[in-house]
Amino acid sequence: xxxxxxxxxxxxxxxxxxxxxxxxxxxxxxxxxxxxxxxxxxxxxxxxxxxxxxxxxxxxxxxxxxxxxxxxxxxxxxxxxxxxxxxxxxxxxxxxxxxxxxxxxxxxxxxxxxxxxxxxxxxxxxxxxxxxxxxxxxxxxxxxxxxxxxxxxxxxxxxxxxxxxxxxxxxxxxxxxxxxxxxxxxxxxxxxxxxxxxxxxxxxxxxxxxxxxxxxxxxxxxxxxxxxxxxxxxxxxxxxxxxxxxxxxxxxxxxxxxxxxxxxxxxxxxxxxxxxxxxxxxxxxxxxxxxxxxxxxxxxxxxxxxxxxxxxxxxxxxxxxxxxxxxxxxxxxxxxxxxxxxxxxxxxxxxxxxxxxxxxxxxxxxxxxxxxxxxxxxxxxxxxxxxxxxxxxxxxxxxxxxxxxxxxxxxxxxxxxxxxxxxxxxxxxxxxxxxxxxxxxxxxxxxxxxxxxxxxxxxxxxxxxx
Amino acid sequence: xxxxxxxxxxxxxxxxxxxxxxxxxxxxxxxxxxxxxxxxxxxxxxxxxxxxxxxxxxxxxxxxxxxxxxxxxxxxxxxx
Numbered sequence: 255x256x257x258x259x260x261x262x263x264x265x266x267x268x269x270x271x272x273x274x275x276x277x278x279x280x281x282x283x284x285x286x287x288x289x290x291x292x293x294x295x296x297x298x299x300x301x302x303x304x305x306x307x308x309x310x311x312x313x314x315x316x317x318x319x320x321x322x323x324x325x326x327x328x329x330x331x332x333x334x335x336x337x338x339x340x341x342x343x344x345x346x347x348x349x350x351x352x353x354x355x356x357x358x359x360x361x362x363x364x365x366x367x368x369x370x371x372x373x374x375x376x377x378x379x380x381x382x383x384x385x386x387x388x389x390x391x392x393x394x395x396x397x398x399x400x401x402x403x404x405x406x407x408x409x410x411x412x413x414x415x416x417x418x419x420x421x422x423x424x425x426x427x428x429x430x431x432x433x434x435x436x437x438x439x440x441x442x443x444x445x446x447x448x449x450x451x452x453x454x455x456x457x458x459x460x461x462x463x464x465x466x467x468x469x470x471x472x473x474x475x476x477x478x479x480x481x482x483x484x485x486x487x488x489x490x491x492x493x494x495x496x497x498x499x500x501x502x503x504x505x506x507x508x509x510x511x512x513x514x515x516x517x518x519x520x521x522x523x524x525x526x527x528x529x530x531x532x533x534x535x536x537x538x539x540x541x542x543x544x545x546x547x548x549x550x551x552x553x554x555x556x557x558x559x560x561x562x563x564x565x566x567x568x569x570x571x572x573x574x575x576x577x578x579x580x581x582x583x584x585x586x587x588x589x590x591x592x593x594x595x596x597x598x599x600x601x602x603x604x605x606x607x608x609x610x611x612x613x614x615x616x617x618x619x620x621x622x623x624x625x626x627x628x629x630x631x632x633x634x635x636x637x638x639x640x641x642x643x644x645x646x647x648x649x650x651x652x653x654x655x656x657x658x659x660x661x662x663x664x665x666x667x668x669x670x671x672x673x674x675x676x677x678x679x680x681x682x683x684x685x686x687x688x689x690x691x692x693x694x695x696x697x698x699x700x701x702x703x704x705x706x707x708x709x710x711x712x713x714x715x716x717x718x719x720x
Numbered sequence: 721x722x723x724x725x726x727x728x729x730x731x732x733x734x735x736x737x738x739x740x741x742x743x744x745x746x747x748x749x750x751x752x753x754x755x756x757x758x759x760x761x762x763x764x765x766x767x768x769x770x771x772x773x774x775x776x777x778x779x780x781x782x783x784x785x786x787x788x789x790x791x792x793x794x795x796x797x798x799x800x
Contacts (some may be wrong), residue, residue, distance in 0.1 A: 349752075376774075377774045476756070478763075500762055501739060630753070633751040691750070692748075
């Protein structure tokens, strides 16, 4: 990207960037509060110990580790240990089903899989108590020199497996350091998004470690717990979340003044002006907005909420509009294997977001998706993936999946497929956030005169209720 | 739950409607986000924290499932 990493940063098998870029503070500096403080010295020791366990499980420099862990200290430790071993980290959301994870593992051939053998703690924990296990998987080297591999919904084809180099991650962290409105060294970041995904990973974990910002996951996912985390210390606190978290906070009345509360920043999807107003009225702090993608990280921001719904491109990021679609500067294809030229070409990522760029101010307006991707609580879900999964199930003749205030599947069945059976089969194949909230089983899906499946939500609703 | 009305299915549906800005046709199935929202509002309504485990939440697939788990947790809290 447009940062200035040294040449060694670009080599994923060179582990020096972990100590040289992420472990830069003093050993006694607290980097995590869970709520017990974890200082850099302790974290570094845990990382070193995890390297020994990864090595014993078969990891070699240039190999890959699949991390199938919920947000946890174990996740942080093993991620850093993987990188510090000169290996690639494959991040698998712990909510993926075995079916989804196995497909990714077969393609990405890690040497070791790290997964929980025990999880503890109460429900709705943002950070989970995990005892991890190390399972040897194979002896192949990593499939690319990327430091991190992430899966984007719809990853039935090679173009939806996304890789980012250490240099690219470093460049993104440096972009954060140039933004006005992010937490500063010595301040706290109340971290709600999962660190398996780009916002929590780079905007939370990596930026926090590099900049000396304390990362504070609330004790549980509730408005009161977030406010407790803010008020637990006097140092300035910024909350990082997705729009769902705004609702949690807005539905909670603070029981004391929170003068240390500086700002809330959300990514994932746009926030309505009314929601933003009710939030700022209640808490008296700005509600900032970020726009980014797994492929490139943060693209633009409006951290003071002064340009809503527009955003300012992040330093070093170029955004342009081509035929109504936003394209973002991205020197190398972020996709593993064959790159679909309709997703990336000639140094530009095709975002598939509709939008415009103001020629005078440079402000970017995002107007929604040009494809079938939707956002469920900040998680991107491609409806095509859901539809293909439904259509491939036994007893299903055809399926159409649409967004109708939630993921809704219209299913043409063969024989006597029960809704409960269909639901159970989907639960084995799709992570919970991807599964349809509403299933409508029909003898016949509506079709056009030429036999194509109808995708009009109105017509499907009518067919579903008749 | 002394002095407070019992939790009913219609209450949970109304709570979900606040999340989705949709007053009718709430889907029967709920995901982890809707569940977190329901726990949050039920705890606010009864002014107590529900003593739930991840295993209990993992069993919840529908609004009816959630009602059973919440009623059990509220009764346990009242007894305790």
